[in-house]
Amino acid sequence: MSRVKTLQSLFKRYRRPGDIVFAWVLLIISVFLLSQLFEQTAYKPRGKLFAQPRFWPAVSLMGMAGFAAFHLLGSALSERIEGRWREVWTWIAALEYAGWFIAYAALVPLGGYLPTTLVFALALTLRAGYRSARMLIAAGACAVIIVLLFKTLLRVNLPAGRIYELLPDGLRPFMLTYF
Amino acid sequence: MENLLAGAEMLARWDVLVALLVGSIGGVIIGAIPGVGPAVAIAILLPATFSLDPIVGLTMLLGIYGSSMYGGAIPAILINTPGTAVNALTSYDGYPMTQAGEGHRALSLAYSASFWGGIFGIGCLILLSPVLALIAPMFGSREIFLAAFLGILLVILAHRGQIFAAGFLAMFGIFLQTVGLDAVTYTQRYTFGFSFLSSGINLIVVVLGLFALSQAFFLLTAPDSSPDAKPVTGKLTAGFKELLKHKRVATVSSSFGVLLGMIPGTGEFTAQFMSYTYAQKTSAKPDDFGKGSPEGLIASEAANNAVPAAAMIPLLALGIPGEALTAMMLSVFYIHNVIPGPQLFQNQIDLVYGLYFALILLNVIVMVFLLFSTNLLTKIIRVPTRFLGVVILILSFVGVYSLRNSLTDCMISAGFGVLGLILKRLNLPIVPIILGMVLGGIMEVKLRSALPRLKTPLDMIDRPISFILFVIILLVVALHIRTLVREFRAHQPEEDHDMHDSQTR
Numbered sequence: 001m002s003r004v005k006t007l008q009s010l011f012k013r014y015r016r017p018g019d020i021v022f023a024w025v026l027l028i029i030s031v032f033l034l035s036q037l038f039e040q041t042a043y044k045p046r047g048k049l050f051a052q053p054r055f056w057p058a059v060s061l062m063g064m065a066g067f068a069a070f071h072l073l074g075s076a077l078s079e080r081i082e083g084r085w086r087e088v089w090t091w092i093a094a095l096e097y098a099g100w101f102i103a104y105a106a107l108v109p110l111g112g113y114l115p116t117t118l119v120f121a122l123a124l125t126l127r128a129g130y131r132s133a134r135m136l137i138a139a140g141a142c143a144v145i146i147v148l149l150f151k152t153l154l155r156v157n158l159p160a161g162r163i164y165e166l167l168p169d170g171l172r173p174f175m176l177t178y179f
Numbered sequence: 180m181e182n183l184l185a186g187a188e189m190l191a192r193w194d195v196l197v198a199l200l201v202g203s204i205g206g207v208i209i210g211a212i213p214g215v216g217p218a219v220a221i222a223i224l225l226p227a228t229f230s231l232d233p234i235v236g237l238t239m240l241l242g243i244y245g246s247s248m249y250g251g252a253i254p255a256i257l258i259n260t261p262g263t264a265v266n267a268l269t270s271y272d273g274y275p276m277t278q279a280g281e282g283h284r285a286l287s288l289a290y291s292a293s294f295w296g297g298i299f300g301i302g303c304l305i306l307l308s309p310v311l312a313l314i315a316p317m318f319g320s321r322e323i324f325l326a327a328f329l330g331i332l333l334v335i336l337a338h339r340g341q342i343f344a345a346g347f348l349a350m351f352g353i354f355l356q357t358v359g360l361d362a363v364t365y366t367q368r369y370t371f372g373f374s375f376l377s378s379g380i381n382l383i384v385v386v387l388g389l390f391a392l393s394q395a396f397f398l399l400t401a402p403d404s405s406p407d408a409k410p411v412t413g414k415l416t417a418g419f420k421e422l423l424k425h426k427r428v429a430t431v432s433s434s435f436g437v438l439l440g441m442i443p444g445t446g447e448f449t450a451q452f453m454s455y456t457y458a459q460k461t462s463a464k465p466d467d468f469g470k471g472s473p474e475g476l477i478a479s480e481a482a483n484n485a486v487p488a489a490a491m492i493p494l495l496a497l498g499i500p501g502e503a504l505t506a507m508m509l510s511v512f513y514i515h516n517v518i519p520g521p522q523l524f525q526n527q528i529d530l531v532y533g534l535y536f537a538l539i540l541l542n543v544i545v546m547v548f549l550l551f552s553t554n555l556l557t558k559i560i561r562v563p564t565r566f567l568g569v570v571i572l573i574l575s576f577v578g579v580y581s582l583r584n585s586l587t588d589c590m591i592s593a594g595f596g597v598l599g600l601i602l603k604r605l606n607l608p609i610v611p612i613i614l615g616m617v618l619g620g621i622m623e624v625k626l627r628s629a630l631p632r633l634k635t636p637l638d639m640i641d642r643p644i645s646f647i648l649f650v651i652i653l654l655v656v657a658l659h660i661r662t663l664v665r666e667f668r669a670h671q672p673e674e675d676h677d678m679h680d681s682q683t684r
Contacts, residue, residue: 015605016604016605018601018605019605022601022605026347030347033354033369036369036371040367040369040370040371041366041368041369042364042368044366047364050627051363051626053361053363053366053368054368056353056357056622056623057354057369060350060351060353060354060357060615060619061350063346063347063349064347064351067343067344067346067350068347070343071343071344071347074343090400091597091600091604093400094396094400094597094600095597097395097396097399097400098392098593098594098597100572101392101395101572101575101576101593101596102590102593104573104576105576105579105589106586108576109584120573121569124569125566125569128403128565128566128568128569129403129565130563130565130566139566139569142569142570146573146574150227150577150581154230155230156226156227156230157230157581157582157584158577158584159584
């Protein structure tokens with residue numbers, strides 16, 4: 001019993017709710033990746049061990065699996081904290097915003113940088129719960145400033161929107177280049 | 180002397196000065212807004228600087244890096260919320276001073292101590308340069324491999340109480356950099372047949388996901404809040420006089436900052452804790468610490484501001500970044516084909532001196548700016564947090580998409596954003612992933628290039644520097660084990676590991 005207690009105090013540590021779920025996920029991913037080592041990396045018969053293309057993936061994955069196992073052990077031996085699944089739900093909820101980001105990135109080449117950014121900023125501000133005209137104006141202004149700074153001024157490498165092709169001849173090249 | 184002049188000449192260009200001005204003032208503002216740290220700002224601006232001259236891009240990023248901690252002191256002192264992670268200890272003594280109606284005194288002391296630390300750090304850097312130029316060429320592949328290994332080891336061990344998680348994340352970083360086509364043997368590694376993985380996982384895409392996007396997700400999923408800092412009245416120059424009464428604390432703390440800044444993997448946080456502990460132990464009024472002690476405030480601010488200059492030492496001399504921000508800067512060097520390392524001190528010493536001067540200038544600019552605009556900054560930091568999340572999300576797009584106009588990059592980055600959010604919410608560190616990626620790449624390349632000269636494993640440490648590094652590695656491990664055993668025997672109470680919060684912003 002005392003040995004078990006010693007082991008427990010050795011691995012007990014500070015943590016937050018949801019830690020054990022994350023620890024399990026880490027371990028599963030590490031073991032899965034490690035199981036793919038022979039299929040996903042090559043071994044050159046006459047090469048030295050340290051120069052093998054398999055060497056560093058093997059070292060890092062074994063390290064990952066080992067550390068993940070100890071992390072899980074530490075989590076399992078510490079007392080349970082309430083709110084585990086509520087925390088996991090927050091992680092899942094973040095996927096919504098990842099989706100917003102990807103949708104924004106997918107729409108820029110079609111809708112043009114300026115219009116898409118403007119619409120996106122306003123929509124996301126509404127989604128974030130702001131309803132006042134002041135916040136919406138601020139969001140719009142931020143969007144325009146960001147476009148002016150990065151695309152117009154710094155000429156950062158961003159695609160021109162296909163929607164600009166519909167514009168009249170005089171305006172089209174201007175919008176394609178600067179917005 | 181010629182090199183010094185050439186370095187100064189590099190800065191005497193309007194675009195460099197504008198970049199420095201924008202970087203340093205922008206850095207103060209970014210540092211002052213709780214929720215956006217220098218890492219987020221540098222990650223977003225990184226791709227935009229690729230099209231600029233190396234010195235222009237680097238001075239801008241350096242400006243943000245060096246000045247954000249000045250700004251971070253403002254909310255730490257006025258509203259008990261550190262603006263950047265490394266200002267956490269500043270709030271211990273700064274906020275009680277504000278509560279006692281001494282907000283302006285605390286701010287003024289923090290600025291003076293930061294300036295002292297900043298200039299002290301640069302002074303050491305300049306004095307050490309000739310020594311570095313002498314030692315750096317002694318670093319061959321073996322030595323750089325061992326130094327990178329030491330960096331990985333230290334970044335893991337520095338996360339006390341979270342070593343397994345930090346170890347996992349560092350190993351994950353090393354693994355990430357192996358994905359793709361191996362450049363030497365032309366074999367695929369962990370691409371699972373996906374063509375987009377053949378070119379590997381881009382460091383900047385990961386950095387933007389882990390630092391910028393995760394912060395946006397973090398702010399957007401958390402309840403909205405708006406920091407409310409009250410303006411301060413009084414002369415902000417008064418702190419200099421008071422600082423002079425605590426010269427010893429300021430200098431020793433700055434020295435801790437320099438020393439720990441030079442060692443990869445440790446950085447501002449350890450420096451701050453050590454100087455704070457030192458200041459408390461040697462103070463005539465140790466009981467005042469945590470209740471508004473000026474010495475505590477000075478120790479914390481002087482230490483963290485001495486770090487940026489010192490962190491440039493391993494970066495410039497060996498090409499080894501000590502923490503996430505210098506790791507990001509390393510990619511700017513590479514993009515411009517300026518390879519930091521021993522040869523930089525031999526071939527491009529003017530650039531090195533140019534960066535030193537930029538650091539001095541930025542400290543002066545920031546100091547002057549803060550003396551006149553602190554109250555303006557107290558208004559700026561009132562941006563509601565969710566709105567900040569919206570802005571960071573829009574800005575992150577520029578960073579990720581402008582790299583190579585790839586939607587896949589955006590998806591990968593969004594994935595890392597979610598991972599970063601989970602790590603932040605669990606209070607686990609992000610930095611080991613980035614350092615694992617950068618240092619893992621360095622270790623693989625250097626070990627390979629050292630192999631032809633190694634007949635036996637002992638050849639790895641048969642040169643003086645490599646032997647010293649090897650001994651340091653053994654010492655670090657031995658000391659860590661000793662501490663663990665002692666703590667275990669003493670049954671010490673659980674530490675407050677919220678301190679690692681610093682690593683994630």
